[in-house]
Amino acid sequence: MSTVSQSPDRSKSGLTPTGPDLAAPQPPEVRAGPATLLRRLARGRNLLGVAPFTAFVVVFLAIPTLVVAIGAFTSDTNGFTLSNISALTSGYIVDAFVRSIVLSAASAVIGAVLGALLAYALATAKPGGILRRLVTAASGVLAQFGGVMLAFAFLATIGLSGFVTLFLRDNFGIDIFAGSVWLFELPGLIVVYTYFQIPLMVIVFLPALDGVRPQWREATMNLGGSTWQYWRMVAGPVLFPSFIGATLLLFANAFSAYATAAALVSQGSPIVPLQIRGALTSEVILGQANLGKAMALGMIAVVAVVMSLYALLQRRAAKWLG
Amino acid sequence: MAGLIRRHKRRQAVFRWVVVTVLGVFFLLPLYAMVEFTTRGPGNTRTGDTWRQLIDWDQLSQKYPDLAQGIANSFGLALLTTALMLVLLVPTVIWVRLRLPRLRRVLEFVCLLPLTIPAIVLVEGLAPVYAWVVYFIGGSSLTLTFAYTVLVLPYAYRSLDVGLSAIDVRTLAEAARSLGASWFTVIWRVVLPNLRFAVLSAAFLTVALVFGEFTIASLLNRNNLQVAIELLGKSSAQMSVAVSLASLILAFVLLFLISFVGRSRRTSREKT
Numbered sequence: 094m095s096t097v098s099q100s101p102d103r104s105k106s107g108l109t110p111t112g113p114d115l116a117a118p119q120p121p122e123v124r125a126g127p128a129t130l131l132r133r134l135a136r137g138r139n140l141l142g143v144a145p146f147t148a149f150v151v152v153f154l155a156i157p158t159l160v161v162a163i164g165a166f167t168s169d170t171n172g173f174t175l176s177n178i179s180a181l182t183s184g185y186i187v188d189a190f191v192r193s194i195v196l197s198a199a200s201a202v203i204g205a206v207l208g209a210l211l212a213y214a215l216a217t218a219k220p221g222g223i224l225r226r227l228v229t230a231a232s233g234v235l236a237q238f239g240g241v242m243l244a245f246a247f248l249a250t251i252g253l254s255g256f257v258t259l260f261l262r263d264n265f266g267i268d269i270f271a272g273s274v275w276l277f278e279l280p281g282l283i284v285v286y287t288y289f290q291i292p293l294m295v296i297v298f299l300p301a302l303d304g305v306r307p308q309w310r311e312a313t314m315n316l317g318g319s320t321w322q323y324w325r326m327v328a329g330p331v332l333f334p335s336f337i338g339a340t341l342l343l344f345a346n347a348f349s350a351y352a353t354a355a356a357l358v359s360q361g362s363p364i365v366p367l368q369i370r371g372a373l374t375s376e377v378i379l380g381q382a383n384l385g386k387a388m389a390l391g392m393i394a395v396v397a398v399v400m401s402l403y404a405l406l407q408r409r410a411a412k413w414l415g
Numbered sequence: 416m417a418g419l420i421r422r423h424k425r426r427q428a429v430f431r432w433v434v435v436t437v438l439g440v441f442f443l444l445p446l447y448a449m450v451e452f453t454t455r456g457p458g459n460t461r462t463g464d465t466w467r468q469l470i471d472w473d474q475l476s477q478k479y480p481d482l483a484q485g486i487a488n489s490f491g492l493a494l495l496t497t498a499l500m501l502v503l504l505v506p507t508v509i510w511v512r513l514r515l516p517r518l519r520r521v522l523e524f525v526c527l528l529p530l531t532i533p534a535i536v537l538v539e540g541l542a543p544v545y546a547w548v549v550y551f552i553g554g555s556s557l558t559l560t561f562a563y564t565v566l567v568l569p570y571a572y573r574s575l576d577v578g579l580s581a582i583d584v585r586t587l588a589e590a591a592r593s594l595g596a597s598w599f600t601v602i603w604r605v606v607l608p609n610l611r612f613a614v615l616s617a618a619f620l621t622v623a624l625v626f627g628e629f630t631i632a633s634l635l636n637r638n639n640l641q642v643a644i645e646l647l648g649k650s651s652a653q654m655s656v657a658v659s660l661a662s663l664i665l666a667f668v669l670l671f672l673i674s675f676v677g678r679s680r681r682t683s684r685e686k687t
Contacts (some may be wrong), residue, residue, distance in 0.1 A: 139510075139514045139515055140515070142506070142507070142510040142514065142515075143507050143510060143511060143515065143518070143522075145503060145507075146503050146504065146507040149503055149561075149564070150525055150565075152544065152561075153541070153544065153561050153562065153564070153565045154525070154528065154529065154532075154565050154568075156540065156544055157537055157539075157540025157541045157544055158532060158537075158540055159540070160539070160540035160542075160543055160544075161536060161539050161540040164539070164540075207438065210434050210438075211434055211435070211438050213434075214430065214431040214434040214435055215431075217427045217428075217430075217431055218431060224435065226671065226674050226675075227671065228435070229674065230667055230670040230671040230674055231442070231667055233623075233670045234663060234666045234667045234670055235442070235663075237623060237624070237627060238623055238626070238627040238662075238663070238666050239627070239663075240627055240628075240629045240641060241629050241641045241644050241645050241648075241659070242641075242644065242659035242660075242662060242663055243445075245449070245644070245648060245655055245656050245659040246445040246446065246448070246449055246656075246659060246660075246663075247445055248648075248652070248656070249445065249448045249449045249451070249452035249453075249656050250444060250445040250448035250449075255448060255452070256447070256448035256451045256452060257444070257448060288441075288442070288445070291438065291442075314420075320423070345530075345531075348533070349533030349534070349535065349536075351533070351534060351535045351629070351630045352629035352630055352633075352641065355629070355630075355633070355645075356629075356645050356648065366533070366535045369535050369536075369539065370535070370634065373538070373539065373542075373634055374634070385539055386539055389535070389536040389539045389540075392533055392535070392536050393531065393532060393533075393536055396531050396532075396533060397531050400530065400531045
C-alpha cells in the first residue's frame with residue numbers, strides 16, 4: 094500500500110525524477126500510480142538504450158577532461174592549489190601562449206584569404222568538373238591528413254638540404270637561411286601551417302560560396318550595379334559572417350595542432366602544445382607536476398571561446414546561405 | 416546584357432586560372448621536392464632504390480621493423496575504431512532520434528565536444544585512464560582504438576545526423592512497428608539500410624583520421640604509421656619522406672575516387 098501511494102506523491106514533488114521526467118506533460122500526473130510507474134519503466138528502458146554510449150563517453154571523454162580540469166588545481170601533495178594557474182603568468186609560458194596565438198592568427202588570416210580566393214575560383218568553375226574534384230580531394234587530404242607528413246614535405250623543400258634551398262644556393266648564390274634557420278622557428282611554422290590552413294578554408298568556405306545565388310548578381314546587374322557594388326552591398330555582407338566564422342575555425346585548428354610542429358621542432362618548445370609535450374615527457378620540475386594540465390586548461394579556454402564565437406557566427410550566416 | 420554576362424564569365428575564367436596556377440605552384444612544389452629528395456643518389460645521381468625498397472614488403476619489414484609494425488597497427492586500428500564507432504554511435508543516434516528526442520541536443524553537444532578539446536589536451540587526461548586500460552586489457556598499440564573513437568565522434572556524428580535528417584525515420588519506424596517488428600528489427604532492417612551512405616561516409620572519415628593520427632599515439636608511447644614515419648625521419652630521411660609522399664598520394668587517389676561514388680549516388684537518387 095505504502096509504495097503505491099508514495100509513487101505519485103514523489104513524482105508530484107518533482108524531487109526524484111531525473112532529466113526527461115521533469116519536463117513531462119502535466120495532465121497525466123493526476124492519473125493513478127501504476128500508469129506513471131509503467132511510463133517511468135518504459136522511459137527507464139529507453140534510457141538503457143543509450144547506456145553503452147554514455148558509459149564509453151564518461152570513461153574516455155568526461156574523465157580525461159575532469160582529470161585535466163582538476164589536475165590544474167592540484168598540488169604535488171594532492172591538495173588544492175592555485176599555484177599551477179598562477180604559474181601560467183610566468184615569462185616562458187606567456188611567451189609560448191603569445192607565440193601560439195600569433196602563429197594561429199597569422200596562419201588563419203593568410204589561409205582564410207588565400208583559401209577564400211581559391212574557393213571562389215572553384216565556385217565559378219563547372220560544379221561537377223574535374224578541376225573542382227581534384228582540388229577538393231587534395232584539400233581533404235592536406236587539411237585532415239597532413240600532420241607529420243607535411244613537416245617532412247617542407248624539410249625536403251626548404252630544409253637545410255631541401256630542394257629549393259639547394260637550388261637557390263647553387264644557381265643564384267642565395268642562402269635562404271643566411272639570417273637564421275627560421276624554418277624551425279615561428280616564420281617557418283607559419284609557412285608550414287598555411288599549407289594545411291588554405292585547404293581547410295576551401296573545404297569550410299566552399300559550401301557558403303555555393304549558397305550565393307547567381308540571381309542576386311543578375312538582379313544587381315539589372316538594377317545597373319557594378320561588380321564592385323555587387324561585392325560591397327550584396328555578396329560581401331552575406332558572406333562576411335561565414336568568412337569570419339571560417340577564419341575562427343582555422344584559428345582553432347592551428348591552435349590545437351600538434352603533429353606538424355612536433356615533427357618539425359625537436360629542440361626547444363616555442364608554442365604551447367610543445368610546452369605540454371615537454372611537461373609530459375621530461376622530468377617534472379619539483380612543485381610543477383601539474384603545470385602541463387594548467388596549460389592544457391588554458392588551451393581549452395582559448396579554443397572554447399573561439400569555437401563558441403564560431404557557432405554564433407554560423408547561426409548568423411545560416412540566415413541567408415542556409 | 417548578354418555581352419555583359421559573357422565578359423563577366425571570361426573575367427571569372429581568367430581569375431580562376433591565375434589563382435589556381437599560383438596556388439598550384441605553392442602546393443605542388445613541396446610534393447615535387449619530395450620526389451626529388453627521395454631519388455637522390457650518391458654524387459648528383461638519380462636512383463629509385465628508396466622506392467624499390469618501399470614496395471617490397473619483406474625487405475621493408477626486415478630493414479625497418481618499426482615502420483612495418485606501425486603500418487600493420489594503423490590498419491588494425493582503422494578496422495577496430497570503425498567497428499567500435501559503428502557499434503556505439505549508430506544505434507545510439509537512431510535510438511535517440513526515435514525514442515528520446517529530448518536528448519538530441521545533449522547528444523549533439525557531447526559528440527561535438529572533442530572539437531573543442533585539442534588532442535594534446537586529451538592526452539594529458541587520458542594518461543591515467545590508459546593506466547587502467549593497460550591493467551585490464553594490456554599495453555598493445557591497438558588499445559588506442561578507444562581514444563580514436565572519441566576523436567572521431569564529431570565527424571561520424573555529423574555525417575550520421577545528416578543522413579538521418581534526409582529520411583523520415585519516425586514514419587519508417589512507426590510503419591515497421593505497426594507491422595509487428597521489434598525495435599531491433601526496426602533499427603537493423605529498416606533504418607540502417609536507409610542510412611548506408613551516411614554510415615559509409617562516417618566509416619571513411621574514421622579510417623582517414625586513424626591513419627593520420629600522431630599526437631595521442633606518440634605521447635602515449637604507442638606505435639602507428641605516423642609515429643613510425645616520425646621515428647624514421649631521425650634515422651633515414653629519404654625513406655621517411657618517401658613513405659610520407661606515398662601515403663599522401665594514396666589518400667588523395669582514394670578521396671578523388673570517392674568523390675565520384677558520392678556523385679553517382681546523388682544523381683541516381685534524384686532520378687527515382
